[in-house]
Amino acid sequence: MYSEKTILKHPWSVRIFHYLLILSFLPLAMTGIILYFKPLSESAVNLAMQVHVVCGVILTIDAIAYLLIGFNRVILFIKRIFTMSVTDVKWFMILGGYPQKLLLRKKVTVPPMGKYNSGQKLFGICVFTGGSVLIFTGWILWAFPHLVPGETVYLLGLLHTISAWILTLFLPVHLFLGIYMFDDFKAMILHGKIPYEEAKETAPLWVEKEIIPISRNQC
Amino acid sequence: MNVTAKTYQKGEIPGVIAINATVCKGCDACKRHCPTGAITGMFGTTHRIDVDLCLSCGQCLINCPFGAPYETSDTVDEVIAKLKDRNNTVVGIIAPAVRVAIGEDFGLPAGSLVTGKLYGSMKKAGFEILDNNFTADLTIMEEGTEFITRARHALFGEKSEHGGEIGPLPQFTSCCPAWVRFVETRYPTLIPHLSSAKSPQQMAGTVAKTYGTNVWKKSPESIYTVGIMPCTAKKLEASRPEFNAAYKYNKKNGRGLTNKPYPDVDTVLTTRDLSRLFKKLKIDLAQEEEVAGGSLLADYTGAGTIFGNTGGVMEAALRTAYAVLTGSELKPLEFKPVRGLQGMKSASVTLKDAKYNKEVTVKVAVVHNMAENIQPVVNEVLAGRSPYHFIEVMNCPGGCINGGGQPVCSSGSSWISAIRPWFAWK
Ligand code: SF4
Ligand code: SF4
Ligand code: SF4
Numbered sequence: 160m161y162s163e164k165t166i167l168k169h170p171w172s173v174r175i176f177h178y179l180l181i182l183s184f185l186p187l188a189m190t191g192i193i194l195y196f197k198p199l200s201e202s203a204v205n206l207a208m209q210v211h212v213v214c215g216v217i218l219t220i221d222a223i224a225y226l227l228i229g230f231n232r233v234i235l236f237i238k239r240i241f242t243m244s245v246t247d248v249k250w251f252m253i254l255g256g257y258p259q260k261l262l263l264r265k266k267v268t269v270p271p272m273g274k275y276n277s278g279q280k281l282f283g284i285c286v287f288t289g290g291s292v293l294i295f296t297g298w299i300l301w302a303f304p305h306l307v308p309g310e311t312v313y314l315l316g317l318l319h320t321i322s323a324w325i326l327t328l329f330l331p332v333h334l335f336l337g338i339y340m341f342d343d344f345k346a347m348i349l350h351g352k353i354p355y356e357e358a359k360e361t362a363p364l365w366v367e368k369e370i371i372p373i374s375r376n377q378c
Numbered sequence: 379m380n381v382t383a384k385t386y387q388k389g390e391i392p393g394v395i396a397i398n399a400t401v402c403k404g405c406d407a408c409k410r411h412c413p414t415g416a417i418t419g420m421f422g423t424t425h426r427i428d429v430d431l432c433l434s435c436g437q438c439l440i441n442c443p444f445g446a447p448y449e450t451s452d453t454v455d456e457v458i459a460k461l462k463d464r465n466n467t468v469v470g471i472i473a474p475a476v477r478v479a480i481g482e483d484f485g486l487p488a489g490s491l492v493t494g495k496l497y498g499s500m501k502k503a504g505f506e507i508l509d510n511n512f513t514a515d516l517t518i519m520e521e522g523t524e525f526i527t528r529a530r531h532a533l534f535g536e537k538s539e540h541g542g543e544i545g546p547l548p549q550f551t552s553c554c555p556a557w558v559r560f561v562e563t564r565y566p567t568l569i570p571h572l573s574s575a576k577s578p579q580q581m582a583g584t585v586a587k588t589y590g591t592n593v594w595k596k597s598p599e600s601i602y603t604v605g606i607m608p609c610t611a612k613k614l615e616a617s618r619p620e621f622n623a624a625y626k627y628n629k630k631n632g633r634g635l636t637n638k639p640y641p642d643v644d645t646v647l648t649t650r651d652l653s654r655l656f657k658k659l660k661i662d663l664a665q666e667e668e669v670a671g672g673s674l675l676a677d678y679t680g681a682g683t684i685f686g687n688t689g690g691v692m693e694a695a696l697r698t699a700y701a702v703l704t705g706s707e708l709k710p711l712e713f714k715p716v717r718g719l720q721g722m723k724s725a726s727v728t729l730k731d732a733k734y735n736k737e738v739t740v741k742v743a744v745v746h747n748m749a750e751n752i753q754p755v756v757n758e759v760l761a762g763r764s765p766y767h768f769i770e771v772m773n774c775p776g777g778c779i780n781g782g783g784q785p786v787c788s789s790g791s792s793w794i795s796a797i798r799p800w801f802a803w804k
Binding site: 202208309 | 407419421443786
């Protein structure tokens with residue numbers, strides 16, 4: 160029988176952080192592409208740059224605010240994404256069973272995962288490091304280029320471009336899998352909660368080791 | 379070459395500086411350093427230089443945090459080829475500001491004065507040396523005596539000894555080619571205010587191919603003159619077609635072998651170019667012996683030495699004028715910032731003109747960093763309200779010492795600029 164129990168996976172602070180991330184990163188990625196290829200008129204590219212700067216500031220404020228408000232969560236998140244084991248290697252060898260499920264409609268046994276599966280951990284590492292690099296380099300490139308030696312500014316520019324491309328290319332994959340795992344999608348976008356059964360299946364180690372009931376019917 | 383360029387004479391380099399579109403980030407930093415607004419492009423877009431407005435001063439090049447502007451004229455290999463050709467005597471004309479900057483490129487502390495090592499390195503590379511300080515002294519004497527003529531004409535109605543026209547006051551210095559081009563292209567009515575003296579570089583080229591033929595025992599045609607300057611605008615200056623005085627002089631005096639005009643200065647290397655040339659020839663300036671210049675043409679006074687700093691030309695020229703007028707030495711000038719005109723300093727000197735037995739108070743002003751400071755000065759002169767008699771103008775902030783051909787500061791350039799890009803928007 161299907162349980163109606165739910166687990167609070169994404170509290171409000173995470174959801175607000177994520178909303179602002181969507182609000183800033185999507186335009187940042189789009190304007191970044193425009194700034195890279197410059198396919199539009201001069202005033203359109205100028206507008207793209209202005210949007211890029213404003214969204215960059217929003218992203219920075221979002222990141223700093225979340226770091227201050229949810230410091231423990233950030234530390235826990237970092238710990239989670241950077242903790243890799245042989246299980247993760249096994250997960251990557253079958254790519255979490257997704258290709259089999261999506262392409263062959265076949266269910267394969269997937270190694271038990273914690274709150275984040277190995278793919279999400281890898282994405283988390285990219286978002287965390289790439290995002291920090293983008294924020295840091297973006298500020299130097301925009302506001303403080305004269306404080307930094309010329310060659311360093313050039314390298315920072317390169318780092319900014321590479322990180323931006325990696326995250327931008329990751330974006331469609333993240334969007335697709337995010338929506339594909341619809342319960343997680345709803346949790347992140349709406350109420351923060353995922354069904355207990357779903358969590359038990361996709362993140363058994365998390366449910367087993369970390370989840371504690373807070374009332375009879377509601378977790 | 380930009381075929382639509384309209385503000386260049388035939389033969390001139392039409393814009394020594396260009397922006398590499400693939401490197402430019404559109405950060406707008408360069409615009410603030412440009413004295414003429416020659417750089418166009420909205421924030422975030424690839425910027426371009428309007429060559430007709432550009433003075434080739436190179437300030438955008440040394441201040442671009444991304445290294446996007448570059449020099450269109452690079453003759454390092456050509457000079458190396460001339461140095462290797464035994465039929466040529468290659469004369470290096472070294473400007474004062476080069477010797478305090480080039481050491482940086484060879485690991486010496488910034489600002490090290492390396493005159494002896496520079497001479498040693500140049501000799502090793504095969505150059506003969508004509509120290510530009512020598513001709514800076516000539517420029518100073520020319521500008522100083524011209525000023526006396528103009529002042530006496532304005533005050534006492536004195537006529538020219540040669541019956542020629544005498545220019546008005548204030549007299550502007552004319553040794554900065556960026557400033558001269560600024561006047562020529564924007565305010566041609568001010569041209570008579572410019573001193574008629576050529577810059578030290580151009581005087582040096584003429585001296586090398588006239589007097590220098592006796593020093594080096596060579597025909598003028600086989601003397602190849604290389605200006606070694608802290609300045610990119612000097613490349614443009616050397617390419618001006620009227621600067622072939624040595625050719626005209628030699629031809630007139632039956633010393634010419636050819637009917638093909640040759641320039642006074644054949645080419646110009648910036649400080650950056652010279653360090654590249656040394657590196658290509660595997661000469662490590664820091665390790666070189668200190669040697670002397672080797673001829674009268676490498677001899678100079680303290681006046682020539684201060685030429686590269688803002689206020690230097692003025693002080694040196696006034697010293698000359700003072701000595702000529704009074705027969706005694708002028709004490710060092712004390713410049714005071716002029717209220718409301720940031721970056722402009724002034725001084726006044728009261729002296730007795732021995733010839734007319736009258737006291738004269740000479741008011742002088744010194745302007746540098748044209749991008750920020752030139753407009754009010756020009757407006758005053760145009761309106762006939764300028765209180766000054768002699769005005770020194772140098773395009774670059776701080777003078778040639780911070781010229782567009784100097785090594786690009788590798789540790790960031792200016793703390794104030796750090797907050798300005800915040801306002802970059804349009
Ligand atoms: S400072 Fe450099 S990168 Fe910035 S707009 Fe000017 S040329 Fe382009
Ligand atoms: S070289 Fe000088 S005048 Fe020309 S664009 Fe650069 S800063 Fe402006
Ligand atoms: S101030 Fe000196 S370095 Fe700058 S443009 Fe004038 S002559 Fe050249």
